[in-house]
Amino acid sequence: MIPRLLAATIRQRIVESNKIIILYGPRQVGKTTLVRDLINTLPYRSLMVNADELVYQTILSSRDLSQMRLLVEGYDLLFIDEAQRIPDIGINLKILHDALPNLKIITTGSSSFELANRTKEALTGRTWTYELFPISLGELRQEQNAFQLQQRLSEFLRFGTYPDTLQLPNATDKVHYLRELSSAYLYKDILEMASIRHADKLRKLLQLLAFQVGSEVSPNELGNALGMSKDTVNTYIDLLEKAFVVFRLSGFSRNLRKEVSKMDKIYFYDLGIRNVVIDSFQPLDLRMDVGALWENFLVIERRKRNAYAGQYANTYFWRTYTGAELDYIEEADGQLAGFEFKFSHKSAKAPASWIATYPGAEFTVINQENYMSFLL
Known part of the structure; x- marks a missing residue:
């Protein structure tokens, strides 16, 4: 247990x-x-x-x-x-x-x-x-030390943290479980819940969302790709969110002329589900989407941490029309904190426009050296 x-x-x-x-x-x-x-x-x-x-x-x-x-x-x-x-x-x-x-x-x-x-x-x-979420890093930390968790990071990014997935002994069994889990509930529940007839379009929408993790999502573009209206796309995303498959992060803006806020980013509750949707379980050193996996991992684990600790914060991403951006923003008790996510050990400076617009805000780079303190 x-x-x-x-x-x-x-x-x-x-x-x-x-x-x-x-x-x-x-x-x-x-x-x-x-x-x-x-x-x-x-x-x-x-x-x-x-x-x-x-x-x-x-x-x-x-x-x-x-x-x-x-x-x-x-x-x-x-x-x-x-x-x-x-x-x-x-x-x-x-x-x-x-x-x-x-x-x-x-x-x-x-x-x-x-x-x-x-x-x-x-x-x-x-x-x-x-x-209740899939197993959190904080829950695993009760029985494993930081070194042991670091050794499992690749596993978390590839196969997620469902309880059964974590306890299966090998990659083959993990993938088999995730495929059965997704086919048994991922589409069935949503299709029954809202009487959706076009299961194929729901699957294709999920695949497109999986490929766009960490990027802003345009319902218009998704609708054009799927032959659906923007409103139908939004309805399907809303259902996926209410079924705990995905969740949204909105753009933060107090300066509407300079800051982008109209489109959302969409993340998955579990990376194993995200990866089974696109049938991609390769080792990290063979993947082109490690940055997206890392971002999704940090955002969902931070969400778990805050929820279980009873620490409530408004959460966003931030981007300006000139290209400055931060992956993740938290606003709590009137204080802003901005975070940039780096899978490598690289550091980074806060965007000048972030400092100028929000002079009292914090800024932190989260990488493999300090992510546990961010998530625990």
């Missing part, structure tokens, strides 16, 4: 609060395992519900408090796995929570599109919401 950094936080919420706990995240990152392990350490009599089972779908979508009371009678804690599969789950959880305020409720969901849409309004003020 790889200890999860969220475990202590969620355990505390279960014990000290009666709010509903919602745990989001991609499939196969360990949401169910985490909750089950926590439940096993707690003194509550717990009912674990698989939302794929029709009997539970019927009762938990019924809006019938008497039926739901019968279901949970004698239990202290209700755990609903993949709750987005239950119709009207939000209003039913509200009914249950309001009628039985001492019943502890935990739900998991692999689609923020489905679960958030079905719970947000009904459960306002009644939830604690968390996101």
Whole structure:
């Protein structure tokens, strides 16, 4: 077992609060395992519900408090796995929570599109919401030292950090697992979620996004390449984001005449998924996209770090029309920090226009010598 950094936080919420706990995240990152392990350490009599089972779908979508009371009678804690599969789950959880305020409720969901849409309004003020990612560097650091992690850097960039991928013994098994994982859920869930008919265009869009990691993405250009409208491209990207496949980084701008802010950069939640989309698992010394892999790795690992530490920051990239740029920006508590990512051990100076426009902002180059302090 790889200890999860969220475990202590969620355990505390279960014990000290009666709010509903919602745990989001991609499939196969360990949401169910985490909750089950926590439940096993707690003194509550717990009912674990698989939302794929029709009997539970019927009762938990019924809006019938008497039926739901019968279901949970004698239990202290209700755990609903993949709750987005239950119709009207939000209003039913509200009914249950309001009628039985001492019943502890935990739900998991692999689609923020489905679960958030079905719970947000009904459960306002009644939830604690968390996101579980593929394994983070911080979680691995609990059991491995910096030298051991550095030796695995190439593995992380090629195969990602899904729990099963990390524990498989060789590259062949890792690739096989990633192919099965992507075919089993990556397209299926999204296609079902939004009734998308053109699976081939979704795959081609993902491939184009994979090739453009670290670059600004133009929905117009993507639409022209795929024979789709700009609005359809944006809809598909939004669905991919809500299914925890990709996420966006917007351009930072307070000087609209000089700074580019209209297009986003798009990164993958996991580099193994990114690489399986384009079927590219070559060693790093044979690749032309190491810079893009390094950038995606640093951005997603920093996102995990901030989320698990409860450190909230607005995140961006920065570029001017004259060509000055920074890979990553964080804005927190009124302070700006800019970062340039270098896979080599090279250093770099802050762009003069960055210093001139934001004189109080920080600037740091993140390379292989200091990336662990940035991510831990």
